[in-house]
Every structure is written in C-alpha cells, then in structure tokens.
Amino acid sequence: MNLLLFIIIPFLTSLGVLAVKGQKQVRTVAFIGSVIQLIVSFYLLNQYQNERALGDTAAFLFEQNFAWFPSLGIHFHMGVDGISIAMILLTSLVVVAGVLVSYTMEDLHKEFFFLLILLSLGAYGFFISLDIFTLFFFLEVAVIPKFLLIGIWGSGPKERSAMKLALMLMGGSALIFVGLTGLYYFTPVENEIRTFDLMTLSRLGMPVQAQLFFFPFLFAGFGVFTALFPFHTWVPDGHSSAPTAASMFLAGISMKLGGYGCLRVATFLMPDAAQVYAPYIILLATIAIIYGAFATLMQTDLKYINAYSSISHCGFVLLGIGMLTKTSVTGAVMQMVSHGLMTALFFAAIGMMYSRTHTRLVSQLGGLLKVMPFISSIFIIAGLVSLGLPGFSGFVSEMTVFVGAWQNPNMWYRIATILSCASIVVTAVYILRAAGSSVMGPIKNDHYQSLTDALWNERLAAVVLLSGIVVIGMAPFLLTDLLAPGTDAIMGQIFNTVK
Amino acid sequence: MMTTEILFAMKHELMISFIIFLLLFWKIRSDEPNHKWVLATVNGMLLLSTLMVFMGTTNSMRFNQMFLDSVGSNFQKGLLSLGMLLVSAVSYKWLERNKNLIEFYLLMLSSLLGMFFMISSGNMLMFYIGIELSTIPLAAAANFDLEKRKSSEAAMKLILSSAFSSALLLMGISFLYGSTGTIQFAEMNISLQNTPLSIMAMVLVFAGFAFKISVVPFHLWTADVYEGSPVAVSAFLSVVSKSAVIFIFMNVLFQVFLNLYLSWILVVSLLAFFTIAIGNLFALRQQNIKRFLAFSSIAQMGYMLVALIGYPDQVQSAIIYFLAIYLFSNLAAFGVVGIISEHTGKENIDDYKSFYKNNKFLSWVLAIALFSLAGVPPTAGFFGKLFLIMSGAAKGNYLLIVLAALNLVISFYYYLRIVKAIFMDENAAPIEKTEPGLMPKIALYICMAGILVLGLYGQAYEYITRIIVQY
Incomplete structure (x- = not known):
C-alpha cells in the first residue's frame, strides 16, 4: 500500500477541478476523486488488517521516507497505525458527504471545490505524517482554504468569522511551532543531526525540564484547533458562518486535527509533562464540556447549537487524553471519529433545511417533518447521536471515555468525570428542545408547504455518514481493535515514565 | 592566463558594465531610441547575467584581497540579477511609455553594479565605494515620476537618509581602522578586541546598515520613499537593494565582528523585536498599498534579524534562502500593484475590494504572494520564515522566538485584510479588467513558480546550504 496515494489523489482531483469547465463537470470530477479516495481508504484498512493478521507488530505500517530538507533533519516520512487509519476513514467519509451536499453550488463553483479538496489534502497529509514538521506543514495547508471558504461562500458576518x-488557528500554529522548535533543539542529538522524526524523537526522549517548558505551547497550540477552553471562541462564529460543506469539514475533520496532534505529538513526545499537566487539561476539558453544554442551551440558531455542542463534545476528547488511561485514550479517539461523523451529519441536515427554508432560527422553524421527512429524520438522528443514544457511535465513545476516566482513582478526577457525565443531561435538553420545536409541531410558515425533500445527492451524503455512525455504534469492537496497537504505544510511552 | 581568470571571476560585473556602456552609446547615437529594442536588449542581457550563475566559480581573492569571488557571492549576484530582471519585466508597460527609458536603466544598473562590488568586497574601502554606488543612483531613480511632487519628496528623503547613514558607516569604519590598524575584513577579524572603541565602531557600522535595510528605529524614510517612488523603484529598493545589503551585512557580522559576538547578540535581539513589532503595528493601519508593503517589508527584515542570532552556517543558509523566496513573493506583490497603478492610478487598499471580479489571474497572484509573505503553506514563505525562526532558536533565545512567532499572527491579519478585500468585500465599482501584457505576465508566472517550487522542492535549500559550506 502506497501512502503517497493520499497526497496524489486529492492533488490530481484538485488539478482536475481546475482543468474542466462548467459546474457539472467540476462537481463530477470532485465527486469521483473523493469516491476514489474513500475506496482507497477502505483498501488501506483492509491491507492494514491483513498485515496485522500476518503478525506485523511494527508501530507504523507502510512506512515511506523521503528526504525533504535533509540538512535540517526534515523528512517526508509517512506511515499509519490504527489511530491514523480511523482518522483517514473519517476524513474520506466526510469529504464524500461534503462534496455531495454542495453538489448544487453555483457561485464560483470551481474555486469552491478546489478549496474543499485542498482542505482534505491537508487533512490526509496530516494524518499520515510521521515527521512533525511535515505534520505541521499539512496542518497549516488547511488554513487558507478554511479562510477563503468561509469568507467567500459563507453567510452572516462571514468576513469577521473567517x-x-x-487568526486564532494561526495563533495556535505559532504556539505549536514554538513547541516544535523546542522538541527539535532540546531532544538529545543522534548522529550529529537534529531531527523532526516522530519515532526518533520519542526514542531519544526530551529532558523533563524542557518538556515542562514546551508542553503547554504544544498542547495549547493543538488545543486551539480542537476548541480547548478558553481558545474555543472561533468555533461558534466559524462554524455558523461557513457554508454547509465547510462547516462539515471544520467540525468533522479540522477540529480532529487538533485532538490528534494533542495525542500524537504533545502527549506521545512529552509523556512526563503530560502527566504533570494532566490536572490542568482535565480542568479545562471539564470547563469546556459544562460551559459548552450550558452555552448551547441559550442558542436559538441551529448552527450555533451544533457549534457550541461541538465545544462540549470536543471537551470529551481532551478529557479522555488528560485522564491518561488506555481506555480513556481509546475513548478519546473514538469520540473524535464519532463526533466527526455526527457533527458532519448534523451540519448537513441543518444546511439542507437552511437551503430550503432560508432560516436557521429554531423559533421560525416548525413542522418540517411533514414536508421533508427525510431531512427531518436525519436531523433527529444526528441529535440523538449527539445526546448519546445507545446503538449509535456517540454512546459507545462517550461511555468509553467515562469508563476510562473512572479508572483513574484520583478523587478530583472522579469529580470531573461525574460533572462531565452530568452534562449529558443538558445535552438531552437542548437537543430534544431543538428537534422538538423545529421539526415537530405545526407548520409555522405557509411557504414551507411547498418545500421538497432531500435530493439524491443529499440522501447519499446522509447515508454515507449515517452508515459510519451505525457501524461504530453497533460494533464498536471494530474500532477499538483497530485502535488498540496505537493506543498501546502511546500508553507504553506514558508508563515508561511512571516513577 | 591571469586575465581570463579575472574576467571569469568578475563576469557579473563585466556584464552589467557592458550593458551600461551599450546604453550610453545608444543614447549618444540616437535621441529617440526604439524602446522595444532597448527593453528587449536589456532584459535579454539581464537574463544572461542571471544564467551566468550556472557557469560556477572558484573561491579566490583578487587585487590585494579587495575583491573576493566565491560560490556564495556568485549565487547572490545571480539572485540580484534575477531580481532586477523581474523588476524590469514586470514594469514593462511603464518603462515602454517612459521617455527617459535609457536614463532609468543607467541609474538602476549602476546601482546594481555597486551592489555587486559591495557583495564581493573584502575590504572596507571597496565596501564603502560599492554601497555608495548602489544608493546614490537610486535617489535619482526615486524621482523618476518627474511631474509628481511626492516623487521629489521621496528622492530627497532617500538621499538625505542614505547620506546620513553613509556618514555613520564611515565614522564606524574609521573607528575600526583606529582600533585594528587595517581595513581588510580578514585581518580585522584577528585583531579586533573587545574594547570600548571597537564596540563604538560596531555600533556605528550597525546603525549604518540598519538605515539601509530600514531596521527600527532607522526605518522612518521607508514608507514615504516607497509611496513616492515609481513602483519599479520601490520594488527594487525593497527587494534587490535590501537583499544586497543583507548579504554583505552577514559577511561583516560573521567575518569582522565575530569576536564581539556577545556584544552584538543583545543589540540584534532588541532590534529584531522592535522591527517586527513596529513594522507589524504600522502595517495594520495603512491605506496605501505601497506604504503597506513598505511596513510589511520592515517586519520581514525583523525576522531576518531574528535569524542572525544563531550559528553562522545555518544563519546564512536560512537568510539567503529566505531572501530568494522574499524576492519572488515581494516582486509578485509589487508587480500586481504596479500594473494596477499604471493602468488605473489606484493605489488604495479599498480600491482592491472585489478585485477578483474582473481580474482573476492578478488576484490569485497577489493573494499567493501575500500568503507567501505571511508564511502560509504551501507557499515557500512558510519554509523561509520558519527556517529563520529555527535558526534564531539554535542558541536558545526563546523569549524572542515566542514573540516572533506570535507576531506572525499580527502579520497574518494584515495580509489577510487585503486577501479579504480582494475576494470578499463588496465594491460598487471594482477595478476593471486589466491586461498585464506578455512580459509582465511571464515575470509573474516566474514569481509564482518560484514561490511554489522553492519551498516544496527541498533541494533548493540544500543547494544553498552547500554553497555556504563552500564559502
């Protein structure tokens, strides 16, 4: 399996989008490219499991290493483990759904699809990188598309939100970069050349003092991407102003880059500091969970509701990472995948409703279930996944985080766990309220009578995302088995340092 | 045998002198030369001068160590020739219409010649003559829009500030001579001790350099001069002239003042921080796009100073690499601004609102150039800036590194402000469709290629690193 495919296919797709003319051709090229990518992702999963079944126990499979800036120790080093494959699958599902949802995009369609594919290229590159400079490069590649997508095609105060x-993501990147230079210069030198290589850095180990200094930079930097409190303020504005597909990408993929970075770079490379700072991470994560949940209660705009609830849900990811037990870290990754699919589905449903009714205010909607049953059902299902209904992915991942968190015997950690657990009640309140008043009840506006239900592309997008959610919800062992070697490696790194 | 070696070693200088004399004779022969032919000849010969880099060279010293020829300086001269070529190609239409075309080239090329001698100097006198030859013609060129009052103001400011900085430099050089008894770089390095006189000399030389590359607090002339001068001259000043001074600045710093390292490290750190911060803060408020680019270039110089704190080899490769990227990015930005200014006379950032509506190609060029200046991948600016900061971090000056990294966010804001104006803001009367013409278009394509390839193709950096090692 050649991992370069994950760079080449999006790249060729974006070139193809630029080369063809007309909306129909552009969207067809984008759709075909993303479907090929999805197939390749599943093929990768298949290959990976075959390799593991044959007894390959290497930490990362399908490694490839190209020199990029060899004199600075920067290599284009790729490889995947279960965690990255889970994230890649998530990305390719969301990309297909995103392209489908924006199938009727007319305004500057060529630029739109080009930027969408470029954004996905950044995400794929990020998840397959084993060199933290390359990883940082791909993290940043996604910044321009996000800015332009929101600013050009967005709604509401789009320029301000973009x-x-x-700026906030750039600030996060600046912090990450300081952390990376710290890793680069303070890790002991081997063979007279410094390196950004993930495995080499973890093997050589950074001195504890330096870890304590640089960990906050790295963690907060990635934290900005994943809405770590108090750096979450871009989330509501960005998500609600973005066009539907960009919202899906932002919440479904982009916020996961941060969580993955917190886990793979910050925690994995600075395990001592991760333990020292764990209480602070847990504190901030708990605040984010509770604050996000209560802030959602006050929202009247559907996109704001989902955006604030994303803050709350991403808090679970950080909580799982902060608890530093194997179960909780597995739960964190599961929550990333689950939330990515769920929130993309939610935004897709909201986008479909908005494109028909031209409003996202809960107070103006109502009775949509009668006129567009499919979209309304999708909306309700997404809401139920969000509040953690058993049978869907949200339940298993949140449950795993809580079980893992409880394994940590510290009293304060347990209080944090209980508080976070309690927030689910609040989630139920806002989800049921939003679902109840926007899709049930009498039809509030007469022109809603004339609206049509989802088109084939929208149906397909919803089905793609929903199938992921249901599969994880019904058979969570598929995901946990996939993640196990990766989380084991990270926990091994942590336990090595336990004094 | 000796003669051919010298000819080979001085090939860039001879080439530029040849163009200068050719133009002089051309001017004498006919009062109304055919502009198309002049432009074609000069651009062609500048291309030759750029391509001469690939002839290579060997490290050698000539004329009693006054003239140093090295692989590094060969590359730097090629880069500067390329900069001049791009400036000249991108302002093709403005030049074609200008009735004093030959005089313009005489001034610019003399300045370029001065820079070549300056880069190759191994001796303070040679260096001083080079730097004077490179700045004085520029003051005349800055006044080239003869009918514009602002242009004269710019020229006056440039000549006064450069005279002042030259005076400081000369004072510093005489102090250096006083404390070491020599004007050769190589010998100064040996005999320079940490005495008050030599520190004073260093401060003065520093101040002189700081003026030329507009480091805060010696930056005040920059914005006014850029605003008043023709865009071609502003572009030349901000890219070619600054790069040349930085090349020799690195040489002086690492050759002459290496013994005083502990004294200058603090100075450079402070100057770096203030240059970045003040450049950024002033750039935030600019309305004129040329003034905006002036302040952005001040901030860029600050990042260059951040890098200077590290280890010489890494510093030099990072800075030369950055300058190569900066050349393409800034010239692309200035190129678009120049084309628009020439066609419509609009130079205000607000005029660029909805620019994308009618000018798709120019919009993308400007946006990519600005992204590169801001340091966002996949443009090369990302690598350039990060390598600068990395080389600055090598000795562990983390306070400055954190400040520099956070300042990236501020600079990101003002570059994005223009991108926002281009793509997102509404405008009742956007700039109409502007056809850049063939030559400028080629130049802009070269810039785009440079911006994208220099970063993604890592061998570019490796090549520069190898050159530095051979120094």
Missing part, C-alpha cells in the same frame, strides 16, 4: 478563525 478572519477570527484564521
């Missing part, structure tokens, strides 16, 4: 998002 600017806010871009």
Whole structure:
C-alpha cells in the first residue's frame, strides 16, 4: 500500500477541478476523486488488517521516507497505525458527504471545490505524517482554504468569522511551532543531526525540564484547533458562518486535527509533562464540556447549537487524553471519529433545511417533518447521536471515555468525570428542545408547504455518514481493535515514565 | 592566463558594465531610441547575467584581497540579477511609455553594479565605494515620476537618509581602522578586541546598515520613499537593494565582528523585536498599498534579524534562502500593484475590494504572494520564515522566538485584510479588467513558480546550504 496515494489523489482531483469547465463537470470530477479516495481508504484498512493478521507488530505500517530538507533533519516520512487509519476513514467519509451536499453550488463553483479538496489534502497529509514538521506543514495547508471558504461562500458576518478563525488557528500554529522548535533543539542529538522524526524523537526522549517548558505551547497550540477552553471562541462564529460543506469539514475533520496532534505529538513526545499537566487539561476539558453544554442551551440558531455542542463534545476528547488511561485514550479517539461523523451529519441536515427554508432560527422553524421527512429524520438522528443514544457511535465513545476516566482513582478526577457525565443531561435538553420545536409541531410558515425533500445527492451524503455512525455504534469492537496497537504505544510511552 | 581568470571571476560585473556602456552609446547615437529594442536588449542581457550563475566559480581573492569571488557571492549576484530582471519585466508597460527609458536603466544598473562590488568586497574601502554606488543612483531613480511632487519628496528623503547613514558607516569604519590598524575584513577579524572603541565602531557600522535595510528605529524614510517612488523603484529598493545589503551585512557580522559576538547578540535581539513589532503595528493601519508593503517589508527584515542570532552556517543558509523566496513573493506583490497603478492610478487598499471580479489571474497572484509573505503553506514563505525562526532558536533565545512567532499572527491579519478585500468585500465599482501584457505576465508566472517550487522542492535549500559550506 502506497501512502503517497493520499497526497496524489486529492492533488490530481484538485488539478482536475481546475482543468474542466462548467459546474457539472467540476462537481463530477470532485465527486469521483473523493469516491476514489474513500475506496482507497477502505483498501488501506483492509491491507492494514491483513498485515496485522500476518503478525506485523511494527508501530507504523507502510512506512515511506523521503528526504525533504535533509540538512535540517526534515523528512517526508509517512506511515499509519490504527489511530491514523480511523482518522483517514473519517476524513474520506466526510469529504464524500461534503462534496455531495454542495453538489448544487453555483457561485464560483470551481474555486469552491478546489478549496474543499485542498482542505482534505491537508487533512490526509496530516494524518499520515510521521515527521512533525511535515505534520505541521499539512496542518497549516488547511488554513487558507478554511479562510477563503468561509469568507467567500459563507453567510452572516462571514468576513469577521473567517478572519477570527484564521487568526486564532494561526495563533495556535505559532504556539505549536514554538513547541516544535523546542522538541527539535532540546531532544538529545543522534548522529550529529537534529531531527523532526516522530519515532526518533520519542526514542531519544526530551529532558523533563524542557518538556515542562514546551508542553503547554504544544498542547495549547493543538488545543486551539480542537476548541480547548478558553481558545474555543472561533468555533461558534466559524462554524455558523461557513457554508454547509465547510462547516462539515471544520467540525468533522479540522477540529480532529487538533485532538490528534494533542495525542500524537504533545502527549506521545512529552509523556512526563503530560502527566504533570494532566490536572490542568482535565480542568479545562471539564470547563469546556459544562460551559459548552450550558452555552448551547441559550442558542436559538441551529448552527450555533451544533457549534457550541461541538465545544462540549470536543471537551470529551481532551478529557479522555488528560485522564491518561488506555481506555480513556481509546475513548478519546473514538469520540473524535464519532463526533466527526455526527457533527458532519448534523451540519448537513441543518444546511439542507437552511437551503430550503432560508432560516436557521429554531423559533421560525416548525413542522418540517411533514414536508421533508427525510431531512427531518436525519436531523433527529444526528441529535440523538449527539445526546448519546445507545446503538449509535456517540454512546459507545462517550461511555468509553467515562469508563476510562473512572479508572483513574484520583478523587478530583472522579469529580470531573461525574460533572462531565452530568452534562449529558443538558445535552438531552437542548437537543430534544431543538428537534422538538423545529421539526415537530405545526407548520409555522405557509411557504414551507411547498418545500421538497432531500435530493439524491443529499440522501447519499446522509447515508454515507449515517452508515459510519451505525457501524461504530453497533460494533464498536471494530474500532477499538483497530485502535488498540496505537493506543498501546502511546500508553507504553506514558508508563515508561511512571516513577 | 591571469586575465581570463579575472574576467571569469568578475563576469557579473563585466556584464552589467557592458550593458551600461551599450546604453550610453545608444543614447549618444540616437535621441529617440526604439524602446522595444532597448527593453528587449536589456532584459535579454539581464537574463544572461542571471544564467551566468550556472557557469560556477572558484573561491579566490583578487587585487590585494579587495575583491573576493566565491560560490556564495556568485549565487547572490545571480539572485540580484534575477531580481532586477523581474523588476524590469514586470514594469514593462511603464518603462515602454517612459521617455527617459535609457536614463532609468543607467541609474538602476549602476546601482546594481555597486551592489555587486559591495557583495564581493573584502575590504572596507571597496565596501564603502560599492554601497555608495548602489544608493546614490537610486535617489535619482526615486524621482523618476518627474511631474509628481511626492516623487521629489521621496528622492530627497532617500538621499538625505542614505547620506546620513553613509556618514555613520564611515565614522564606524574609521573607528575600526583606529582600533585594528587595517581595513581588510580578514585581518580585522584577528585583531579586533573587545574594547570600548571597537564596540563604538560596531555600533556605528550597525546603525549604518540598519538605515539601509530600514531596521527600527532607522526605518522612518521607508514608507514615504516607497509611496513616492515609481513602483519599479520601490520594488527594487525593497527587494534587490535590501537583499544586497543583507548579504554583505552577514559577511561583516560573521567575518569582522565575530569576536564581539556577545556584544552584538543583545543589540540584534532588541532590534529584531522592535522591527517586527513596529513594522507589524504600522502595517495594520495603512491605506496605501505601497506604504503597506513598505511596513510589511520592515517586519520581514525583523525576522531576518531574528535569524542572525544563531550559528553562522545555518544563519546564512536560512537568510539567503529566505531572501530568494522574499524576492519572488515581494516582486509578485509589487508587480500586481504596479500594473494596477499604471493602468488605473489606484493605489488604495479599498480600491482592491472585489478585485477578483474582473481580474482573476492578478488576484490569485497577489493573494499567493501575500500568503507567501505571511508564511502560509504551501507557499515557500512558510519554509523561509520558519527556517529563520529555527535558526534564531539554535542558541536558545526563546523569549524572542515566542514573540516572533506570535507576531506572525499580527502579520497574518494584515495580509489577510487585503486577501479579504480582494475576494470578499463588496465594491460598487471594482477595478476593471486589466491586461498585464506578455512580459509582465511571464515575470509573474516566474514569481509564482518560484514561490511554489522553492519551498516544496527541498533541494533548493540544500543547494544553498552547500554553497555556504563552500564559502
């Protein structure tokens, strides 16, 4: 399996989008490219499991290493483990759904699809990188598309939101970069050349003092991407102003880059500091969970509801990472995948409703179930996944985080766990309220009578995402088995340092 | 045998001198030369001068160590020739219409010649003559829009500030001579001790350099001069002239003042921080796009100073690499601004609202150039800036590194402000469709290629690193 495919296919797709003319051709090229990518992702999963079944126990499979800036120790080093494959699958599902949802995009369609594919290229590159400079490069590649997608095709105060998002993410990147230079210069030198290689850095180990200094930079930097409190303020504005597909990408993929970075780079390379700072991470994560949940209660705009609930849900990811037990870290990754699919589905449903009714205010909607049953059902299902209904992915991943968190015997950690657990009640309140008043009840506006239900592309998008959610919800062992070697490696790194 | 070696070693200088004399004779022969032919000849010969880099060279010293020829300086001269070529190609239409075309080239090329001698100097006198030859013609060129009052103001400011900085430099050089008894770089390095006189000399030389590359607090002339001068001259000043001074600045710093390292490290750190911060803060408020680019270039110089704190080899490769990227990015930005300014006379950032509506190609060029200046991948600016900061971090000056990294966010804001104007803001009367013409279009394509390839193709950096090692 050649991992370069994950760079080449999106790249060729984006070139293809630029080369062809007309909306129909552009969207067809984008759709075909993303479907090929999805197939390749599943093929990768298949190959990976075959390799593991044959007894390959290497930490990362399908490694490839190209020199990029050899004199600075920067290599284009790729490889995947279960965690990255889970994230890649998530990305390719969301990309297909995103392209389908924006199938009727007319305004500057060529630029739109080009930027969408470029954004996905950044995400794929990020998840397959084993060199933290390359990883950082791909993280940043996604910044321009996000800014332009929100600013050009967005709604509401789009310029302001785009600017806010871009600046906050750039601030996060600046912090990450300081952390990376710290890793680069403070890790002991081997063979007279410094390196950004993930495995080499973890093997050589950074001195504890340096870890304590640089960990906050790295973790907060990635934290900005995953809405770590108090750096979450870009989330509501960015998500609600973005066009539907961009919202799906932002919440479904982009926020996961941060969580993955917190886990793979910050925690894995600075395990000592991760333990020292764990209480602070848990504190911030708990605040984010509770604050996000209560802030959602106050929202009247559907996109804001989902955006604030994303803050709350991403808090679970950080909580799982902060608890530092194998189960909780597995739960964190599961939550990333689950939330990515769920929130993309939610945004897709909201986008479909908005494109028909031209409003996202809960108070103006109502009775949509009668006129567009499919979209309304999708909306309700997404809501139920969000509040953690058993049978869907949200339940198993949140449950795993809580079980893992409880394994940590510290009293304060347990209080944090209980508080976070309690927030689910609040989630139920806002989800049921939003679902109840926007899709049930009498039809509030007469022109809703004339609206049509989902088109084939929208149906397909929903089905793609929903199938992921249901499969994880019904057979969570598929995902946990996939993640196990990766989380084992990270926990091994942590336990090595337990004094 | 000796003669051919010298000819070979001085090939860039001879080439530029040849163009200068050719133009002089051309001017004498006919009062109304055919502009198309002049432009074609000069651009062609500048292309030759750029391509001469690939002839290579060997490290050698000539004329009693006054003239140093090395692989590094060969590359730097090629880069500067390329910069001049791009400036000249991108302002093709402006030049074609200008009735004093030959005089313009005489001034610019003399300045370029001065820079070549300056880069190759191994001796303070040679260096001083080079730097004077490179700045004085520029003051005349800055006044080239003869009918514009602002242009004269710019020229006056440039000549006064450069005279002042030259005076400081000369004072510093005489102090250096006083404390070491020599004007050769190589010998100064040996005999320079940490005495008050030599520190004073260093401060003065520093101040002189700081003026030329507009480091805060010696930056005040920059914005006014850029605003008043023709865009071609502003572009030349901000890219070619600054790069040349930085090349020799690195040489002086690492050859002459290496012994005083502990004294200058603090100075450079402070200057770096203030240059970045003040450049950024002033750039935030600019309305004129040329003034905006002036302040952005000040901030870029600050990042260059951040890098200077590290280890010489890494510093030099990072800075030369950055300058190569900066050349393409800034010239692309200035190129688009120049084309628009020439066609419509609009130079205000607000005029660029909805620019994308009618000018798709120019919009993308400007946007990519600005992204590169801001340091966002996949443009090369990302690598350039990060390598600068990395080389600055090599000795562990983390306070400055954190400040520099956070300042990236501020600079990101003002570059994005223009991108926002281009793509997102509404405008009742956007700039109409502007056809850049063939030559400028080629130049802009070269810039785009440079911006994208220099970063993604890592061998570019490796090549520069190898050159530095051979120094």
